[in-house]
Amino acid sequence: MTHATATLDQMRPPVPAEPGLPIYNNKLGMWVFLASEVMFFTGLIGAYVILRFGAPGEWAKPNVVLNVPLTGINTFILICSSVSMVKAFAAISAGDRKGLSRWLLATILLGATFVSVQGVEYWKLVHEGFTPAGFTAGSHITELVAQGKLSDVTGGLYGSTFFTMTGFHGFHVTCGVICLIYVWLKSLRGGYTQQDYRGVEVIGLYWHFVDLVWIILFTIVYLI
């Protein structure tokens, strides 16, 4: 900013200013943005809860349509990516730039793996006949219905809510991975020092948030 408020240390609220919150602007901005994201996912999850409790038929049991072991591993991958994010943050706060770049790369790879696994899962599900519009006739899914393991009545809702929630979470993870790549490239160019690693902390906040949302989603969509 050409008119950056003259601040001695970037990682503190701008000076001279009336003391607001003791966190610098970018971090405060990310916290406020995450509040709006919480409301966005609350809207989607709230709709899911209402639709599920008001569903005319019996909701699909876990692991009948969705592959829980695969997504279990996928969840573990995402948790690992959070761990590697913390490692990256710890590295730069100790001044280890190379460590930062390595851990950022690890986070990117883990995040990308998560998204691709989810992409493959989507492709397989749609191929099996489970789509956002419900169960396509004459597919593997309808055989499950025939065998009575699955109720057809709530199929439409099951598909709609599953794809919308996990789809938007996947979208947010993808955006996270893109931002991580940007931060990673900047870290390679020595963009972050021990005095100023705001970008790492901010993207770390976002990443942990996305991970937390997935844990909630994984529980309510896959496990119960």
Next chain:
Amino acid sequence: MSWWLPLKASTFAGEIDGLFTAVLIITGIAFVVVEFGLVWFSLKYRSRPGRAAYYTHGNTKAEIIWTAIPAVTVVALGLISNHYWKQMKGRDSVPADSYPIGVHAKQFEWQYTYPGPDGKLGTTDDYTIRNQLHVPVNRNVVVILTSEDVIHSFFVPVFRVKQDAVPGLTIRAWFNATVPGEYELGCAELCGMGHYKMRTRVTVHTQVDFDAWVKTQAQGGSE
């Protein structure tokens, strides 16, 4: 054209108009106080040479007064309204002896299913008429609202009754017509291009006329 609420043709009308008048008086007083106050202050305190404004940051006592009074008034209004609301729309407000009429709303017309001489819906002697609501006078009538496609709203201004017909739900709304005559019903919820045309002729019969009408309908006679 009248400048007041329409004809009071149901038991609800008396209570609702009374509540309406009460709220009108209360809000009327507030309206006069504020508007007259604004005009009076504007004239009395308008800037004149040598006039100085009185430097004050407020008066806590005044704040308390004009917080408490509105708060008490509106909460009182709320409790009174709730009393009537429970009677009119409460969970179990539909009187048991109500005369059932099945109202099926669909895009741009109403289908009324009458119980027929046996007085019970779902029996073989029911008959369905399009866009015509016939009710006996001074008897509780429950309207069982269903909708085929979009949200419509069953609204008879002279009965002061309104209830949305929601696809996927069966909603019961009751009223008791008190004045025989011919009135109109309109759809009050936007339901598409023919929304303005969803008009129903409402006829309130005396009990004798109503029984005769039911008999003629049962034999398949037309209007």
Next chain:
Amino acid sequence: MRKFGLVLAVAAGVVGLGAARQSRTPVQGGTVTGKVKFTGVKPAMPKIDMSDETVCAKKYTTPPTDESVIVGPAGGLANVFVYVKAGLPAGATYPAPATPVEIDQDGCRYHPHVLGIMVGQTLAIKNADGILHNIKAKAVKNRPFNVSQPTSMTTPRTFTAPEVMIPLECNVHGWMHAWLAVLPHPFYAVTGADGSFSLKGLPPGTYTIEAWHEKYGTQTATVTVTAGPKTADFTFTGK
């Protein structure tokens, strides 16, 4: 179960005309005529309650009845759409006539009840009643539309893809239904009260002709046409 009475009277006489040229205005050429008969119990058509729509009600002396099954005095089934389903020379194109096909809403009923139109030809939807009708075409291959006509007016529409039987309906009057077929060629006809139809100007060749009725489904017949009259009759049986 609807029983199919497939009575196929194919007159053997075939009179050849000469090599059929590709696309030419079919002035002469073979004609296929026939009659669609109805056997079995004639269903009683329910009365339509138009009491609330006085503008339409007063256009009828006797109370109007549903038009889905109309059997003529001689047992002929009306409103059957007969058209050439297959067998036309490949690549033959037939220009859409400029004159629009009219469908009128008079007395809160569609006139005609079943009609055909060519791809690209204009359908002129007229509103003789002067009150609100909305026309909802629940097309699948063509773009569906849902337009309204609050007063006496004419709304033109055209269709881009052949589609046999687009249901037309009016939502303001739930009983109003019509059936529209969009075809790439002019060889179609709707049976009249006596159940007779005639497809004129067919270039010689073997054709499958389909007869469609809104309640009793479809029947097909294969007819080889040279020049001169051919007959193909159909019989639908009420259950």
Next chain:
Amino acid sequence: MSSLAAAAPRAPTHHDDRTFVQKYIFSTDHKIIGIQFLFLSLLFLFLGGVLAMQIRWQLGFPGQPMPGGGILPETMAPGGVILPEYYIQLVTMHGTFMVFFAIMPLLVGVFANFLIPLKIGAHDMAFPRINMASFWTAFLAGAVMFASFFVPNGAARAGWTMYAPLSARPDLSGADYGQICWCISIVLLGLSSILGSLNYITTIINLRAPGMTWFRMPLSVWCLFVTAILGLLALPVLSGAAIMLLFDQTLGTHFFDPGAGGQVLLWQHLFWFFGHPEVYILILPGMGMVSDIIANGSRKPIFGYHSMVFAIVGIGFLGWIVWGHHMFMSGMNPTLGSTFMVTTMIIAVPSAIKVFNWMGTMWRGNLHFHVPMLNAVGFVAMFVIGGLSGVFMAATPIDMHIHDTYFIVAHLHYVLFGGSLFALFAGITYWFPKMFGKMMNEPIGKIHFWLTMLFFNLVFFPMHILGMAGHMRRIYDPTQYEWLKGYQPMNHFITLAAFALFATQFLFIWNFVWSLFKGRKAEQNPWRDNGLEWTLPNPAPHGNWEKVPTVYRGPYEYSLPGAPDDWYPQSSKLPNDREPAPAPAPAH
């Protein structure tokens, strides 16, 4: 000029190397972005007005060809006669444009962007680039919404509230691409509004000038702060709902499809959970600006600053728990009707407090009725009527009669037109010199105010009477009903008054455009206001201050006893003023 003006402000000496594009098109200066929002939103305000005139024509002269209607295509108005589906498009798009693309951007986009850094003494927003992205996303959203008129089968037609299943099923509404455009545009607008809100919140919290404590902030900034929080938390819910509706229309999902287990009331709950905070987003900034302007016009500190702040925050909290009063008759559980009625009754109290405090401010004041002050007092007068008519709807039995009738239309126009738009006329006139360095014409402003006040009441007060008679909303041709035929003269009268109201607005447009070029050169502090923004030259330079000012007192120190003038800028030091405490030592 009073001797107390701060030392003549020097234009910042640094060399301004930004190109024209960077300076005016893709600008990151909060003031330029504010002005960009101003021009875009005034355009959409005018468009919304044109749509309203067509609605009024059809209601005043049902079925007759509309003058100038010939330019409309056959599918909308053959021979100039408006078709029912076009009428519903008009109703839908009038509501959508006015709420989402005129009033909300005018209040939040323009005045939050323009005023917040100036009034709290900051160089610029916390995130200038995100601020620019917020404008261009709003521009894109507006373009998509405007384009929806020209897509096949026309624009969306399910009311600006877009109730499912009418909005979710093209075969029932007749519009397919139009509905999809509406959803995409609303999601984009949600994104733009979220980006804006997070900017305003971060700026207000962290970038206030030294000495500008929370209770020395002007009430307009308090209002914009609470509005930003409401927008931040409400818009994502609408975006989520619009996405679900979009998927129902395109991917064939079943969120609102009752046939496959979807719930129709889910849309209403989600929409109104956003909807009510939204209507407070549409009124709070207006209240804030009016508070500043009435204090300035009365040359007297605002009456009860702290209770005004608590009222604003109270409205912010209560706004989240009242949404059910839009759904009393929707088939929702009646016991919810009782709870939402009580919370709705309570929310009338903060508004009452604010109105009495505005009156308290004028009491024993030294009232200067410049044009902004006139419009501000007009705001209070009309907002009271809107607020009081809200009490009728909160009483559920009365709502049974007047829900979805013209009583509701009257109420919402009294608070939106009588409220927000009068506040906007005041705000635009008040800060016009700060934006463009010129004054708007005073006599034209007064004529415009009085004519607008007159015609506004002639248009919208009779709608209360129509509502009491049971005249339903969004009716294409009321003469279908016998009992409404009797009210047709009133509809006719309202239409004529509406045309006059629309014509009056050309006074404002002319005044605005003429003053842009030939307006009187504005002096340093034309309204003799204490705000920090008036310590800057007009129009304010890029980066505002060279060095952030220090604040010693509240914003409303008018007629300070012992002060040489009847105003005293926040940044002027009096002998016994203490310097604000230095910033705390580095945190980590």
